Structure formats: C-alpha cells, structure tokens
Amino acid sequence: VADTLRGRMMLSEGDVHFEGWTMSPEKVKALTKITILACGTSWHSGIAGKAMIESLARIPVEVELASEFRYRDPIVESTHLAIAISQSGETADTLAAFKEAKARGASTLALCNVIGSAMTREAEVTVLTNAGPEIGVASTKAFTTQLVGLYLLAVKLGRMRGTLSVKAAQEHLTSLTEIPKMIEDVLKCEPAVKRVARDFMNAQDFLFLGRGPMHPVALEGALKLKEISYIHAEGYAGGEMKHGPIALIDEKMPVVVIAPKQPHVAYEKIIGNIEEVRARGGKVIAVIDEDDTHAVTLADHVIRIPAATALLAPVVATIPLQLLAYHVAEMRGNDVDQPRNLAKSVTV
Template sequence: MCGIVGYVGDKESAPILVSGLKKLEYRGYDSAGVAVVGGNQLNVVRATGKLRNLENRVVQDLPKGTTGIGHTRWATHGRPSDENAHPHTYKNVAVVHNGIIENHLALKAELRARGHVFSSETDSEVFAHLISAEVERGVDLPDAVRTAIKQVKGTYGLVVVCSNDPGRIVCTKDASPMVLGLGQGQNFIASDVPALLEHTRDFVYMEEGDLAVVTAAKVDIFNREGKLVNRPTRRIDWTPMMAEKGGYKHFMHKEIHEQPRAIADTLRGRMLLTEGDVHFETWNLTQEQVQTFTKVTILACGTSWHSGVAGKHMIESLARLPVEVELASEFRYRDPIVEKSHLVIAISQSGETADTLAAFKEAKRLGAHTMAICNVIGSAMTREANLHVLTNAGPEIGVASTKAFTTQLVTLYLLAVKLGRMRGTLSVEGAQEHLTHLTQVPKMIEDVLKCEPQVKRVAREFMNAQDFLFLGRGPMHPVALEGALKLKEISYIHAEGYAGGEMKHGPIALIDEKMPVVVIAPKQPHIAYEKIIGNIEEVRARGGKVIAILDEDDNQADTLADHVIRIPAACALLAPVVATIPLQLLAYHVAEMRGNDVDQPRNLAKSVTVE
C-alpha cells in the first residue's frame, strides 16, 4: 500500500524522491515525507494530505544532499499526521518502513526503559530507535540493521540512512516488495518499478530476507545468512502506465492476481494461533459488550452486500449470533428495528458509499453499536463508526471489485472467529483450527490462478452468449450472485445468480441449448452437494451448457459438465473465497475478448457517492 523511494548519487536527491513518490500515488496514501543526508546532517520534510503539500515544502526550503529516502504512508498505526508520517528519525538515523511490527508495544516499552523518547504513534519508529542504538555503539550500519530486524516480529520493507554514513543506503525486505534500480554513478531503491522508470530500466528484484547496501558506485546484496549473493538484473521496457499495471493489460487483471498478497496482508498480524484468537488493531469491544449483543445487522451495497451474505454464514456458524444482511439503499426507507443490543456492520471498499453511509448513520442514531469494514483509512465510514477494521487490500483501481471482495470475506471470517471466542461459542482449539485454515488461503488462490488458460478457453466459447445463469447453494449462493454481477458489470451480458434450490421456481424456464449455466459445486456437506448435482442434471436435461467449479479431487460431477474448472478443496466457510477467483477470471476474459473497457465499464463509478 505505501510507497518507498531511495536515491544515492551525484544529484540533489529531494526532487528525485518527490518525483518518484508521484509515480506511486496510485497506491493510495494519507501523508508523505523525505529524509535527505547532507553535510553529515539529516534534513527531514513531512506533510499530511496530497503530495503537492510535501512538494511545496520541499520547494520552499530544499533539503540539500545527494543521498535520501522518501515515503508515502497509508496509516495503520496512528492517525494521519505530520508526526506519524515517514521518514521516522532518532538521533542520526532515518528510516522508511512498509509492513507491520507485531511486537512494537513490547519493544517500545523496552526502549523507553532505556531512555528512548518516541515522537509518533507508529510501530515503524521502533526501527529508527533500534538501529540508532546499535550505531551509537559503533556498529556498522548494515550490521545495525541486521541486529534490529532480528528483534522484530512482523513484516518489513525497510530503507535506512544515517548522517554518519552519508553515501550509503541500507535496505532489506520480508513480505514487502522492494526493487533496486541501477544507474551510472547513481542507484535507486523503490517499492515498485514505476517510481524509477524515468531514471533507469535496469532493475534487481530483492528476495525475501535480502539486505542490500547501496552506494552511487555499486549495489551489494546479502542473503538472510549474510552471504554476498548475485540477483539477476532485469530490463523493464514498460511504459509508465504499463508499469503501474505491473505489465498487465488492465488494472482488474492485475488486482485479480494480487489477491494472494492482499489476503496475506489482511491476515498479517491479526491471527494469534497460539492463543486461538484474533487481534484487530482498533478493537474496543469488551467481552461483556459482545455477550450482550442479540443480533448483527450487515449494511452494504453491490459486491459488499454479497460479502455480507457470505459473512452471515460465518458469524452465525462460529459465533451463534443471528445475522441479517440488509441492502443499505433500502434500509432507511422503512421503519427498521434497531436496538442497543444490536451490532451494525457497514461494509464498503471506499468507505464513502452514500447509501451505506446514510443507513449506517441511521442505525447509529437508533442506538446500535457500529462497526465499519473498509479498505480506506480515514474514510467517512471509519470516522462514523464506533469501531473499524481495515481490509488492507491496497488501492483497487478497477471499477469491478475483486480483491476488495475476497479481503472482505477474509475479514468477516476473522471477525466471526473473534466474536466466537468472546461469546464462548468457539474453543481455543476450534479457533486454532479455523485460523489454520485461513493461513492456507493465499496458497490456494495462487493454485486457482493457474487455471486461467482453461478459463480463457471457456470465455472464448461463450463470449457471445446473451444470458448466463450462476447457481450455488449455502455459502456458494453469494458467490453465484457475485459471479453474475461481475459478468454483468464489465461484459454487459445479462446474468443472474440464484440459490440452487430456487432454480425450479422460475429460472429453469430460461434454460435451453443457448444458455450457459455456471454451477459452483465444491464438495462440502453444508453446500448440499447431492442437491447441486441434481441441479446440474436438470440443466443437462434441458440442453443447457454446464460450466462446473469443482474440487480438484471430485470425480463424480466432472462427467456431467461440459466444462470443469478445478479449485483446491477448502473448508465450507472459506470455500467462497477460493471459488470466487475463476468467476472473476471468466468475467474479465469475456469482457476483454468482447473489446470492452474493463477498468471503466460504462455507467459505473468506483465509489458510489450519490444515492
């Protein structure tokens, strides 16, 4: 989510840093800053809001120096403010950091006991203190960084400068992207390629655990064991727009493929496997409060409403709380029953959806405890809520939501575990089992994405269809709804999603040899597998074309379908996350083959801020 840029060479670094950060604006941010080393001094400039605020400050009083680092921050720990913006400094050390330090509270307490004074609310500032303490003991900067990361539990893309060492930058990464840009008499660091394309096309992608020492003359990379290693240099020929898309033709395609990473970011730091519990950064509900809740109401629109329907299954199953899922656009226009014992959850990618926000405010006015599940820190919905939980999907540029949907599902699953533990309906062992299932989801999605060539073949066969029907039972019903919505949004093909048991109550009349029917049928007891097989047979009996989404080890249904797309077998409540991926790919490739504007479909907006 956050952007990093570093430069060491013979030019003034501040303008290069600001220019690089501008190329990363698409990632989303709420503050920005630079730290420049010049004359054995650190010069730091930071500003909240848009990059132009930082640029204005830099222009007014240019920090002099040919070594520097810059950062755009999207708040996770601490509100957006100048103090919480990166770079963070302590004495002679400045750092920028992407990721989360899970044990930052313990480290801060230990450092305070040693006389350290913190100037921000962030976890990232801990790195500046840990590294500075080592440098003051006479430790060389790369070794000081190695010592610091050994004390940290969490993830990092970390870049460090020191005023005592003005011609050198040290950077390291673990589960956070980092690239090195190679130049003549100058070298660069960034969290993503677009930041550097105006300066170089030669890049080295750092690997997990790598630590690089970067000077104007050379780049040395060391692996986790401290051994000097060679990483391949890659020539990037992307245009800046292609680079922002990571080489993908459309943002939507890129975002589909980002889902393993996005889900890992959503889970990171929140799963307490040893304790069998979930940690949310802003959680403020006591056990007594949770135990007084008599009902959960979920308010949402569109794709977020579909995630809410899936969340209903999760919360009712694990926390044994009744859940109603309301279309936010309808909620205010009747006389809803809302009581103080109700927990009302608003779900929105942007946090600015007008209908959802209005319904949310009404529920709050009526006395409910309110929670927002959102992807944008500081949005209207997060400010309105008593409690908010971020999905951490990162910026989603494509209008048709993909990674926002799956990260909402994962967040709701975490919430269900949390509520189950607090209500006593889920044991430690039970929670550990569910959280273990969650850890497997990113890898499952990576495996599902390998089916893309097969999905493309299906898309090519049915790209000219006039209608589609999507069927699913139990937790797969919202997946069917979402699959149909994605196809409608970007291909402009009429599509409907139905619960499998409802097919004979109307939609079966539409089925003929021209009607492709997508059946989501993982082999799970809660999904009434035998019943969904009956749906497939009913479609076949009427000449319909069956596209079946099946578990990889299912040999029963594959003979009944015209096309089979295999997915890894997941537990019933998490199967929707995995089963959604091929439907996103299907919608994408059908739309792309029809020549549609995939990222900006007609008549739609990314954030629906009017009712």
C-alpha cells in the same frame, strides 16, 4: 489475501487481535443481533459473512441492502451491532443506512478498505481489509479480503462470546494461513477459464447457481460478468432454480454451477441442478473440486479448484468467476478497469 490483512489483524494462539478494537467483552456478549449493511459486491460478502458469524459466534445476523434500509422503519435496539461493509467506505446508501442504525442506538463496526473514509469515521470499531486500492471500478480483491475479514471477525466474536474454544479458533486461524497457497493453486484454472470465455463470449445471458456458501459466490459471479462484460447474468441459489429461472434455460443458455463438495453445499442437490439444466439443453460449466469424478461426467466444461475448508471455500471458488468475467470482457474489447456507467464509489 492473507498478506493484505497482516499488520491490522494479528493471529496468535487461538485469538484474533484487531488493531484499535474497543468493544468490551460484556458488550459483545450482550449482543442479540447483527445487522450487516452493504451494497453490490459488499452485500454479497455480507451474505457469506452471515453464515460465518452465525456458525462461529451464534448470533442471529441479518444482511440488509443498505439502499433499502432507511426507506422503511427498521427495528434497531441498543443490543444490536450494525456492520457496514464497503470497499470505499464512502458509498452513500451504505453510509446513510449505517448512520440510521447508529441513530437508532446500534453499536457500529465498519469493514472497509480505506481508513479515514466516512464509514470508518462513523464506526466505533473499524476492521480494515487493507487490500490496497482497487485499480478498476469493479470490486474484486476487496470481495475476497472482505470474506477473510468477516471470517476473522467471526472467530473473534466466537472467542469473545465463548462459543468457540481456543482449540477450534486455532484450527480456523491455521486454515487461514493456507490462503496464499490456495490462491496460487486456484489460479492454475486460468487456461480452462479462458476456454469457457472463448466459447461463451457472445452469449446473451448467463445463469450462476450455488447453494449454501456458494450462493453469494454465484451472485458475485453474475454481478462481475454484468459489470465488466455487459452480459445479462443472474445469480441464484440452486434450490430457487425451479421457482422461475428454469423457464429461461435452452440450448443458448450457459449455466455456471458452483459445485465443490462442501458440508453445506448439498452436492447431491447441485448435481440435480446440473441434470435439470442438461435435460433442457443448457450448457453446464461446473466449478468443481480437483478430485471430482461425478460432476465432470455431466458438465460441458469444468473448472477445477483446490479443496478448501468450508469457510474458505467461497474465497477460492470466487477467483475463477472473477477471471471469467475478466476474460469475457477483454475478448469483447471492453475496458475492464473503467466499465461504462459505473462509479468507483457511488456517492449519490
């Protein structure tokens, strides 16, 4: 993941240099709001990006479904920055929303994987994820590189706005250089993921639960499963379970609970979710830290992931869920690269 970003974004003493960054420090300091516009997987990375940018650069961030944005009368001002997130850079709804925000006076930044794509042509600044082409239709490495790109962007904006010290920025950047090792480590979970896939490949429905930074991971886990295995899946914030989805839980329902011990994940609360699922006979698949000793006693299956810093935890926690969707789809005999009814870039 980090390799794919090298060359386009350079890390140095407490700063991030993006090739072709043109937005002045004055303009960045004057920003009053960021509006993230995206669809599908890219929208999920936007939700994770909101937490990163708000925490490091202290700017309010709204994450909008690009497919809805232009059908209302959004409030856009000249001190707003619109960020389009898109693997392809061509998704029609995201492009239309981006143009709409631009026409209403917002500054524009595109976080895309394809240079020269429509969104990068509209943008004042492009942050290129440089992940290489997605072989399949469903976004996978685009998602993880978007998370890293958003993290770097949050550090950059934090430095430019003076909300992040050189020392703190350097610590973030150092943690980013640990990604390749963390990814190698997390891939060791594959045998455990395959066992889960084998046990639940015929399930009718799946539920994914996560809190805080694991909420977008839960949404993405559910979307990947839908996209390539055609199993109905819902991703929910853990705290929302009692507001509806709890009615769905019975002994036939596998529930993937993403529960690493992270500052904003509310571990004790997510343990509460696990207990609620178990009390109703649901099957718990817990994604937990390597050294977890509590959740492991409650879950039917565990998938262990290496410890990561708070802002990198979503990258690490996503990998087993992508693998789960992949293995379930393959066991069901689906074409994982060309799922039915999906297009690589939705241009209509």
